[in-house]
Amino acid sequence: MSQGYLNKDQVRVSVIIPTHNEAQSIGRVLADLPADIVTEVLVVDSNSTDGTPEIASKMGARVLHEPRRGYGRACLTGIANANAPDVVVFLDGDYSDRPDELPLLLAPIIEGRADITLGSRLHGRRSAGALPWHQVFGNRLAASLIRLLYGVKISDLGPFRAARADVLRQLELQENTYGWAVEIILKGTLAGFRIVEVPVSYYPRIGKSKISGTLRGTVGAAWFIMTLIVRYYFRQRRAGTPRAA
Numbered sequence: 001m002s003q004g005y006l007n008k009d010q011v012r013v014s015v016i017i018p019t020h021n022e023a024q025s026i027g028r029v030l031a032d033l034p035a036d037i038v039t040e041v042l043v044v045d046s047n048s049t050d051g052t053p054e055i056a057s058k059m060g061a062r063v064l065h066e067p068r069r070g071y072g073r074a075c076l077t078g079i080a081n082a083n084a085p086d087v088v089v090f091l092d093g094d095y096s097d098r099p100d101e102l103p104l105l106l107a108p109i110i111e112g113r114a115d116i117t118l119g120s121r122l123h124g125r126r127s128a129g130a131l132p133w134h135q136v137f138g139n140r141l142a143a144s145l146i147r148l149l150y151g152v153k154i155s156d157l158g159p160f161r162a163a164r165a166d167v168l169r170q171l172e173l174q175e176n177t178y179g180w181a182v183e184i185i186l187k188g189t190l191a192g193f194r195i196v197e198v199p200v201s202y203y204p205r206i207g208k209s210k211i212s213g214t215l216r217g218t219v220g221a222a223w224f225i226m227t228l229i230v231r232y233y234f235r236q237r238r239a240g241t242p243r244a245a
Contacts, residue, residue, distance in 0.1 A: 006086055006110045006164075012039040013106065014085035014165075015099075016078030017061070018071055019043055022093035023050040025206035029091070030059045032099040037106065040083055043093070044074040052093070072173070072180025079168055089162045094205035097121075097160040101200050105162040108196045115167045115193040116184065119160035119200035138222035142182065145226060149233045152189045154197050157181045157225070167193055178221040179228045186232045 015038050019026060026043070033041060043056040044064045053063045066077045075090055082088060087109055089102060097119065108114035122139065143154050163184065171191065175183040188195055 006112070011086045011106075011110060012084060013037055013087050013089060013102075014039060014078075014082040015041045015089045015091055015102070016075055016082070017041065017043045017056075017091050017093045018046070018074035018078070019048060019052050019056070019093040020046045020069075021048045021050045021052060022206075023048070023052045023055055025095040026052050026056050026093050027059060028095050028206075029093055029099055030056060030061055034100060034102055037102060038089075039085065042078045042081060044078045046070075046074060068176075070176040071178065072183070073176040075180055076173060076176070079165075079173075082165070085165045087162055088165050088168060090159060092159045092205075096203055096205040097158070098201055098203070101160075102162075104198050104200060105160065108198065109162060109164060113194070114196035116163040116188050116195045117161060118154060118156065118185070118195065118197045119158045120154070120156040120197045121158045121200060121202035122156045123197070123199040134219070138219075138225075142222065142225050142229065145229050146182070146185060146189075149229065150186065150189045152185065152195055154185065154195070156197070157185075158200070158202075160200055163188075175228075178224050182225050182228055183232075186229065190232075190236050 015033060017029065030041065041061040042064055043061040044066050045053045046066050046069055057063045064077055064081055066074050079088060087106060089105060091097060091099060105117045105119055108117050122136065139156050142157055147153055167188065171184060171187045173180065173183055185195060
């Protein structure tokens with residue numbers, strides 16, 4: 001499903017950053033966002049107790065309080081409150097991805113080559129220890145399953161990503177937790193939207209990961225994601241939806 005070219009001088013870009021106790025890093029994330037590109041920044045905070053919302057607000061971000069936990073829920077809250085964007089960017093608040101690389105994700109969309117872009121940490125410059133071996137393995141396994149079942153060539157399920165706002169509305173995303181990371185890929189592929197992966201650099205996060213910092217957390221998230229991938233596949237087969245080429 002092809003979308004048109006966006007005028008890079010007029011495109012409205014909303015950046016959504018889910019946070020939970022990111023006081024050590026949120027200032028650096030916000031400071032590194034390209035001010036000449038970003039129209040608005042929405043920090044969706046889930047019950048932080050370390051002053052994260054106050055820091056974000058002082059630095060000009062619009063802070064949304066989302067008391068219900070869940071990464072996907074925070075992203076959906078951000079989408080619902082964004083101010084008429086053309087493109088929405090999703091970025092973690094731990095400074096593991098570099099906000100100044102945002103143009104890399106925007107370029108394929110603005111140039112009319114993509115509807116959704118994914119930042120691949122596995123194809124970009126990665127600092128030693130930034131991704132634990134179990135997280136690398138889980139991401140490669142999930143990406144391989146998506147390639148096998150859906151035919152879309154990706155290598156990673158990284159959090160740094162962007163999408164046209166009209167595409168997000170059409171996909172009607174619903175996953176509230178880990179599943180949000182793959183729901184946009186699966187639904188986007190099944191709907192015929194163009195998904196393009198771009199290499200991004202990746203560094204050790206500031207603070208402790210809520211999921212991937214432990215083997216148990218990674219395995220739990222991976223299992224949920226893998227079952228979701230298979231479930232969507234059989235759902236579309238029952239519905240008779242053709243797999244994307």
